[in-house]
Amino acid sequence: MQNNPKTRKKSRSGRRGGAVSADWNKANAEYIHTIIRLATKSGGAALFGCTRDGGAYSIKYYAGDGDNWTDYLPGSQDVNEWLRDIIDELDDNG
8 A cells, every 4th residue: 555645644633742832921021022022123024823633832033034933832931931941042143
């Protein structure tokens, strides 16, 4: 039998039991604002979201110079510490 992507069923079905959901309500609004400000200052953008299963935060960064990246953080980890690290990195590069 061929492995046809059109007929193959997904091997994973959502979050596993006990996983913590990524909840942007836990995030410091000032940190989010700062990331947006730093991104747009250089002609870029930041997209905040979650993985399809809801178990991880995601940030897609579109830089004005084309240096784009995506970063993920499991929902069980400290979202504000992660955002602070991203701000520090963007400040160092800006």
